[in-house]
């Protein structure tokens with residue numbers, strides 16, 4: 001005992017227990033009171049900084065107990081709670097309580113999931129999780145994949161895998177400059193901003209993106225897609241990838257994946273599906289039809305931290321053939337291809353993605369899947385979709401609301417005052433009114449919505465990836481929007 005090194009960062013086991021039990025008590029209270037708290041206090045950055053204090057770099061340490069009780073106080077009293085039943089903003093879910101505990105356990109083991117030798121059990125759990133995620137959305141469990149930090153990284157990972165496959169043989173040694181012709185890719189105008197980031201960051205430039213027009217229903221127009229591909233080929237470009245969206249971030253629309261898949265087969269293009277938000281809905285029997293063609297995708301992005309209620313961060317890239325990841329991300333794919341012929345190959349996830357050292361993200365995803373099973377997810381996702389529909393219907397019935405869209409679990413609507421005065425009917429006024437209304441709603445924290453702009457119309461947008469939201473919450477939210485809408489309108493008039 002006495003020979004143990006004393007390090008200031010170590011914690012006495014008894015102290016660890018006391019602080020730990022305290023923390024679990026505080027979090028349990030949060031889980032109990034989250035229903036009656038505000039979503040957010042809407043404090044300004046200045047107010048928040050004042051609460052934090054402007055202490056300079058500590059010269060010497062203080063007790064861990066003090067630090068954690070202060071951190072609890074700051075975070076539990078001054079955070080925005082996306083686990084709140086009336087948080088419907090962006091696409092951030094209420095996190096599964098089992099995920100909170102799983103994260104603690106994962107950090108307690110501190111497995112480095114870059115290499116199998118450093119994380120034997122954790123790596124096996126990640127592999128099982130990836131297989132289950134593929135199966136969950138109706139794909140054969142022959143798909144490979146890797147967990148990443150979120151949707152952007154999952155899409156980047158698929159993008160890079162596709163590019164390696166479709167570029168020339170010399171691409172890995174000579175880079176883009178060896179490509180004699182410009183490589184171009186296609187996606188609909190509803191595609192998330194990641195695609196532009198990818199084109200810029202990975203050396204293609206944003207002009208390499210062909211933004212395909214959509215139909216009025218916001219699905220990619222496939223005849224325009226094919227026309228653009230043909231034009232590019234005629235003009236000496238090299239089309240390499242089409243991105244289909246399965247649940248667009250503004251309105252939840254799913255592209256016609258089967259038709260995109262056929263175009264990709266015909267022109268030998270990589271088919272990537274961005275299902276970061278929407279693809280878990282493929283497990284709900286009555287929604288399955290919308291995702292027909294998903295099985296044609298070469299790579300798919302899916303975000304457990306969205307509709308699978310995992311705590312941040314957890315994204316996943318699935319690929320039809322895991323060799324496509326190692327071809328891109330491993331420096332010695334041949335050696336490892338040889339390796340994987342052995343009876344008991346080991347998976348080293350650093351060869352499947354951008355990261356080297358990797359945290360144990362899989363545990364919280366794995367634990368939630370085991371806790372609720374496929375049927376638990378079917379029920380919860382179906383209920384989210386039904387609530388979004390109810391939100392739409394109630395807005396539709398209300399005289400002062402205009403329901404605009406409902407797909408999957410996303411509803412858009414806007415506030416329109418009764419007897420709107422003639423001089424206010426000019427375009428722009430209602431946009432302005434709804435924008436101000438959204439700011440008021442977000443600041444006052446009884447409900448948290450975000451926005452979408454649909455054909456120039458500024459809409460309030462609710463996305464339900466929240467297992468706490470109830471029918472009563474939806475009715476209350478309708479009421480809150482109308483009350484605050486009336487107030488903002490009368491302020492604007494005066």
Ligand SMILES: *Cc1c(COP(=O)(O)O)cnc(C)c1O
Pocket residue numbers: 091149150151152153155192194245247248249274275276277278303315
């Ligand atoms: C959320 C989202 C992303 C980005 O995912 P992050 O987890 O925020 O990085 C990309 N595409 C779609 C369709 C999304 O909904």
